[in-house]
Amino acid sequence: MSTPGPAAxxxxxxxxxxxxxxxxVVEQVMREFSLSRDEAADxxxxxxxxxxxxxxxxxxxxxMAFPFxxxxxxxxxxxxxxTYFANCAWDAIAFHAMLRDDVRVQSFCHHCATPxxxxxxxxxxxxxxxxxxxxxxxxxxxxxxxxxITTCSNTMVFFASPAHRDASALCxxxxxxxxxxxxxxxxxxxxxxxxxxALDYARPSREDLLAHFAAMGLSGPYWSL
Numbered sequence: 165m166s167t168p169g170p171a172a173x174x175x176x177x178x179x180x181x182x183x184x185x186x187x188x189v190v191e192q193v194m195r196e197f198s199l200s201r202d203e204a205a206d207x208x209x210x211x212x213x214x215x216x217x218x219x220x221x222x223x224x225x226x227x228m229a230f231p232f233x234x235x236x237x238x239x240x241x242x243x244x245x246x247t248y249f250a251n252c253a254w255d256a257i258a259f260h261a262m263l264r265d266d267v268r269v270q271s272f273c274h275h276c277a278t279p280x281x282x283x284x285x286x287x288x289x290x291x292x293x294x295x296x297x298x299x300x301x302x303x304x305x306x307x308x309x310x311x312x313i314t315t316c317s318n319t320m321v322f323f324a325s326p327a328h329r330d331a332s333a334l335c336x337x338x339x340x341x342x343x344x345x346x347x348x349x350x351x352x353x354x355x356x357x358x359x360x361x362a363l364d365y366a367r368p369s370r371e372d373l374l375a376h377f378a379a380m381g382l383s384g385p386y387w388s389l
Contacts, residue, residue: 168197173207174216175363177229182361185248187226187234215367218313228316231255231262231357237317242268252320253299254349260284261353262360269346273324274300275332280322282346289346296325299349301342302334304386305373339385351380 176196180188188196193204205224211217218228227234231241231250239250241259243266250256253271260267269282283291302319309315323329329343344352355368355376368376370389377387 168199168207170207170210170214170216171363171365173197174211174365175361177211177217177226178232178361181229181232181248185232185246187229187232190224215309215312227313230360231258238272239322240270242270251316253322254301254320254353255316257282257284257299257346257349258353258357260287260350261357264358271322273297273328274321274334275323275328278324278328280324284346284350287350289350292346294324297346298323298326298329299344299346300329300334301344302336302340304340304388306389342382342386348380352376352382 173193176193177187180186180192190201190204190208193199193208194201197204199207201224208217208219208224208226212219216229217226219225220227225234228251233239233249233251233255235249237249237251239253239256241248241250241256243259243263248259250259256269256271257267259269267284269280269284271280272278273280278294280297281291281293282289282297300321300323302321303315307315319334321334323332326343329335335341355372359365374387374389377383
């Protein structure tokens with residue numbers, strides 16, 4: 165058979181994550197699309213270059229297929245009878261935008277490890293515990309993709325309250341970070357995540373994202389790209 169387009173392999177990776185809460189291994193990609201190991205590795209590398217996935221450095225193993233994480237993290241999203249690990253606080257909430265189904269997020273305060281639970285339904289957070297819990301983005305968007313694994317792992321987190329954010333070593337100057345409510349993060353997720361599972365998914369352009377930020381009232385140097 166002819167070499168598959170990256171879109172088909174991307175969808176296979178995401179569908180596998182959705183069904184199994186784990187990524188396919190490269191051998192499964194080889195078998196599904198009748199590829200050699202080098203061909204499968206090349207198409208996965210192309211998906212990483214296009215910012216659809218992240219691989220374990222030096223391998224063809226899928227580590228992230230945003231919002232899915234292949235490893236245990238402090239961010240869990242439960243949908244029906246399935247629980248998924250997310251890459252960061254934002255990704256945990258983004259499951260609701262992607263699946264359009266009820267989602268229960270379970271995580272921890274980055275500062276003190278207090279449990280945080282968020283229930284999302286019909287496009288909004290219907291329960292947030294503690295009620296002051298927030299999502300903190302400790303790097304500006306223009307820096308996220310310099311090292312997306314570190315960005316997701318270390319700088320996109322939950323805090324139980326603004327006071328806990330301010331007490332954390334992660335707290336950055338206001339013009340270098342952003343604090344958002346779960347509802348704001350859900351809306352922010354829309355252009356990036358709503359059609360993630362479609363075969364013809366395309367990441368929004370820089371212009372589209374800037375327009376979306378502006379429509380949300382997110383402006384200033386922090387939100388530049």
